[in-house]
Structure formats: C-alpha cells, structure tokens
Amino acid sequence: MGLCYTVGGKPVLSALKYFFYRLLTLAITLIGLVTLIFILIRSIPGDPARVLAGMMASEEDVNLIREQLGLNQPIYIQYFIYLKNLFTLNLGISFRTDSPVINEIFARLPNTLLLAVTSTCTAVIFGIPLGVIAASKKGGKLDFLLSTFSIAGISLPIYWLGLILILIFSVELRILPAGGSGTPMHLILPTLTIALYLMAFIVKITKASVIDSMEKNYVITAKSKGLSERTILYKHVLKNALIPVVTIIGLQFGALLGGAVITETIFAWPGLGRLIVDSINSRDYPMVQGSIFIFALLYALVNLATDILYTFIDPRVRLK
C-alpha cells in the first residue's frame, strides 16, 4: 500500500481525509483483485460441473448441473451478476456444498484467526527480547546461538518442521495430539510450527534494527551524557528500532490470515487456507472468489492497523 510519512513536517491532509483516501484505494484494489481472480480461476482448465457430477456422470446430468450453477450464461453476464452480488455482500452459493459461501468462510475464519493470533503472539513475546539480547551481546556466544537458531528457523521447511514436531511430541512422547481441533492442546503444535518460523524472522530483524539504531547520533549524545547502556537500549533505542519489526509482524500476520495452508493441512486444522486449496481443486468458483476476497479485505485492514500502530510507537510519524 503506497504510503507516505513525513517526519516532523506538517500533515498535508487531516486524519479523516486520509482514512477516506485509504478506503477509496482499498475499494479500487479489491475490485481489481476480484476481477483478476474471476478471470484466473476460469482460465485454468477443468469443468466445475463435471468435477461436481463425478467422472462417470452422463453428459445430460453435467449439462443440467451447469445450468443450475449458471455456468451456461455468457461470461460477462456471470461477471456482472457476481459484481452486483458483491456490492450487497452476497458472495454466492458454493458449487460443492450448496451452502452460502459466507457461512463456509465464517465457519473456518475463527480457527484461522485463532492460530494467527496465538502464533504471532508467541513469536513476538519471545522474538523481540531475544533479538534485543542478541544485539546487546553482539559477537558473543549467546548471539551465535541465537543466529544459528534464526537461520535454522527461517530455512527449515514448515512441512518438515511440522512432521518432526509430530514425531517428537505425538508419536514418541505422546503428550500432544498430532492433528485435529477442539481443545487448547490441539493448538500447541500448529502454533509452535508457525511461531518458530516467525520468531526466527523477528529475532533477525530486531537484532539488525537495534544494532543499526545503536550507531545513531542520539545514542552517542546519550552516551556522552553518561546514561547507562541499559537505559539507552530500553528507553531510547528500542522504540525506534521497533518500527521495521512492526512492519514485518503486520505483513506476516496478514499472510497468516489467508491461512497457513501447509500448517493447516499437516495438523488437520480446519482453517481458511485449506478451504481455498480444496475449492481450487474442485473448481468451486464462488468459494475461491469469496475466500480470496475476504482474505484480501482482512489483509488490507491489518495493513491499515499496522500503519496506525506506527503513530503510537513513534509520535514523529505522521500520516500524510
């Protein structure tokens, strides 16, 4: 989202105007996106009516289903019906399940949100302090250990990590369930899988950012005033250093809302990501369009929230 900030300068637009502007660009982005999805999903081969009817179904039955789904109409009519419905927030009826798409999405969304929140929180709670420690002990043994951890965390494929966690905690130790949902215990392994990856990222970014800030002029000033390393680090440096970290967290959290597809699949977690993949595989057009639309909407809203968060961390940042 092309955003401009001005440090210390006067804001050009009032906050209200700014939000209006943001909402307008959001709407335009979303219309562009749904159009793109509408075209993309139809341009991959495969006939939804045939998939739905089954491989052995007769051509007459397939045609009947095609008619029931409205797929016999010209494509531009289908598009306009789709847009018209979208404006009334009607995402249509799933080809596969005959239920409203919005119901299917809202049945999965809480699971996705839950996993995104728990794993992001875990990653933040451990990642930021560890990143700061790594920066303050730069070159030491602890830093070495943390660097090793974060390189491993970023490079390990999530698929592999998830299966290893299952092998350790479910098959060998038998203390955590391997798959499913319903109890807090079920949440632990998928949370850990995503959090380890995310945490590795946060440690790396926090460390780099803190080290960068430590070389700024105001730190030298503070040092010459005789402030302790500790005070400088926690009172002055951290606030500045956190801005890029917040950006990363915001982006990653947004991505998690679309569903951590692989994690959801491995741990049989009934989230949005799996729904999107299943829907693509069965060419369930309304479901694909609907879930990607909702995902994009959430992603954009999280981005907006991240931008607002900047102003709290650093009052010098003003929205233009």
Added chain:
Amino acid sequence: MGKALNKLAAVAAVIVVVAAAAVFLLPQLQPTTTTPSSTTTSLTSSPTTTSSTPPITQKVLRIAIGIDADTLDPHGQTTTLISNIMSFITEPLFYYNEKGELIHYLAESYSVSSDGLKVTVTLKKGIKFQDGYPLNATAVKLTFDRLLNPKVKVPSRYLLDALNSTEIVDQYTVRFNLKYAYAPFVRTLTTWYIISPLAYQKLGEENLGKTPIDLGTGPLKFKEWVKGDHITLVRFDDYWGGPVKFEEVVFKIVPEAQTREAMLLSGEVDIVYQPPPADLPKLNATAGVKLAINPSTRVMTVNINTQRGPLKDARVRQALNYAVDKEALIKNVLFNLATLADSPVYPAFFGYSPQKVYEYNPEKAKQLLAEAGYSSGFKLTLMVPTGRYIFDRQVGEALQSYLSKVGITVELYTPDWPTFVQSLIGQNYTSTPWDLCYVGYGMTTPDADAVLYPVFHSSQWAPGKFNTMFYKNERVDKLLDDARREVDESKRLQMYAEAQKIIWEECPWIFLYFQNFVLAHSDKVHGLVVYPYETFDLRWVYATQ
C-alpha cells in the same frame, strides 16, 4: 567479524538440522528394510466369528480419513469414501459380500419378468428406519422417485438410465418398470440407499445433505458434522441386524497421510484410511499396528487413443502390452499394492472371463513394431494424474522407461485432477492432449456390463462419455448390446467371454492391474470387514481398551 560469525552460524544451523533429522528419522526408516512382501492381509474376523464375548470395549471409535464430505446426501456422492460413510446411515436393497458378490440386504427376494422389463423386489419385514418409520414399498418408491428427479443432484444417475418408473405392488413389494431390458439392473441396486419418507419430509431437500438425521435403516445415526474437522455418527439401538458394539464413531478429517499415520501411532485414532503407501512396510513392522490390504475392483490401465497415428494399428498396441513388465511394476513401484489383471472385468463380477496375460517381452514388442512399420520408433504423450492413485507419478515414470526400451519416446503430462478429467473425457479423438493415459476405473456394480459397456462400446465415445480410447469393434458392440438385454444368464456369460477375448486381442488398453485398498488399524480393533469396492464395514467392529 560479523560475516564470519554469520557463516559459522549457518554451518551450525545445517549441522543442527541434519542431526535432528538423523535422530528422529533414522529409527523411523530402519524397518523399511524388511521385505514388502511380508505385508499380509490381517482380515482375521469375519462376520460369523464374532459371537464370542469381547473384553471391555472402547465406547468411541475414531477413524482418520483424508477428505471432507461435500454433502451428506446419500444420493449425491461422488467419492467412494463418503458414500461408504453414508452406507452406515442408509442402506441399499442389495449389497455385496467380502468377495464382492451380490447379496440380499433390505430385499428379501426378487424376480425378473420373461421380457426383462419388470423387476419385482420383495422387502424384508420388520425393519424400521431410525425415526421409527417402517421399511415399506412407499419408502422405496420415494427413494427412486427422488433419484429420477432431474432437480436433485445425483452423480451416479447414469446407472438408472433403464428405469422408467417405480410402482407399489403391496406394502412390502415394489416393481421397477424398465424402458428396455437391462439385465444388470438388480446389481446396480447396490448403489442406492433407501431413505425414510418421514425423515425426508422433516428435513426437506434443504437439510437432507447437511444434517441427515434419522434418514436410514443403518446401524449408525447422524449426530454432527463440523466441516473440515469431523463427522460423528452414533449407534442406532434398534438396528435390524443387531446394535453395533460401540456407542459412537468419529471420522476425523486429516488431509495429510503422514499425519493420519502419526495419529494411529500416537493412539489418537483406531483406524486410518489409506495410510501413505511408502510407509506400509514400516507400519507392518510396527508393534500394535495391523494392515488390512485387500484387492479392489479399481482396474488400472493405460488408455490408448486408438484413432491416432501408429496407435491405430493393433500390432502397435499389442507391442505396448509386451513392452511393460507388469509384475515388476507391481513389485518394485507399487510395493505389491496391486493384483495383476487378466481381464478388464474384476474376477468376482458376473461375466468375468480370464485371458492370457501379455508377458514381458521387449523383443516381441520390437518385432511387432517392425512388422507395423515403426522399427525406428515414435513419440507419444502419456497423461498421468498426481496423487490420485497409489504412486501414480512413479508408475508414469516407470512406463516411460519401459517404452523407451522398445524405441518409443514418451513425454509425461501431469495435470491436476480437474484438468485431468477434462482432458480425459472432455475431448474428441483428434483433440486429446494425450496419446496414452494412466487411469483407474472403480466399478460399483458387480457385473461385466458396468465396465465393458461404458468403456468399450463405440456408442460411448468421448466427449462426455467413457470410451476415451475411441475404440470401435462392431462385433464387440453387438455382443455388449445383446448381453445387457439377455435375460438368460448362461447366454450372457458366453457373450461377455467372447467380448473380453476380442478386447484383449485388440488392446485398446495396456492392461495392468487391480489396485489394492489399504486400511491401517490398531491391533485392538477387531471385526473390521473390507469389501473389494474400496469400502469397509463397521457392523462387527469392536475395539478393546
């Protein structure tokens, strides 16, 4: 300093990863050194041998499955698995036994008129639906009227093409009036689950597929469906066959096969549907785990586009059959998870007639190609789905290498499933993006007609139909036409024997094998029955604690 540190850290990270992999994967991998041939069928309990009183049993049975249902409408199923689950709630007039042969189920007896146009079925008496409604002719008529209603999505409706109407003769007798004599009709009745008129009225078309409460006569009742997570069924105490030995069964939806396997090993589930094939030798060697490996009716084949280039020549198609070592394919690529096919018809089906398997003989293949004028070889495209059948991609690669040995260059085309289906049956013979296609046909009707007519009759050419080899032989057409109208069963047998002989000689397929169906379960689970239709039965199952 910083760079050196990063490099060192990267090296350390690699060491940690490799060490972790070694620690946790090696003990898992070791048992795979045992020979795959040691995997045996563990179908120990049969329905007749479970009368002994079992020890304390589990109240809840947990089964891990790979896919979720699209609908719980018993007539709206497209997958064998969900249809299988629906068979615990709702039941058909006829079913099959462990060999795959037809048995009476809700039906007591049947008779066919001499012209073959009227099929009369008498129902068993005293059977009640889960809502208390008695099983009677009204319920059967309602079921078949619904099946013929074009507004209802019924993917297998093509099996009912011959049915004109259903008529109530008396309280326990129904008559099916056919449009044309169709000898396999009674055998197709294994597909259709009878529903309660009372439950149907309560649910309406709106909710039938979402919450099929009390819908059938089956041993289990619908309780709950949490999409993407689980389907729960509970015991029906008044089941006509006697109540099952557990109170509840939970089908947990676990898309990843590795996770399903882990859940069995960790004791989270009792039965696993289709565990990862590559892990079967390991699972077989694991204490506390048993495998149920059964042949299924799913015949795996390479379809040959018989209307294209060199493939028009039957000698070339025979050469393809001689060029592939099917036994080695089964042993080395499929870990013995298949049974060599000596006919396109499954052995337990009515009309099966075994043929002489084309032995592996690349010299003979080359000779046949030379006779046909193709000694310098040619190029073909082989379409293979990925992840749909056991080791499908690997089979494709093996076929590629076998054919290259007789001078045929094969290019693999591996689209996703919807694209695959579209490319298979949505094209005419000039436009197929493949020359050869690896595909499996799972048949639900135990009759030769079920596979021969839709796949080999020339009236069934794609697009939209199943003769995707574009095979045409007038004698075969006539035999298949006559056989489905013939009421005399011994004459039908002769016709099918001749048709299979011709098809086998003309090779519109590279005839391969019947794929096996695998369940893994805890050794505490007893009485699990598996049918050759890739289905299982829970009626006699109990799990000790």
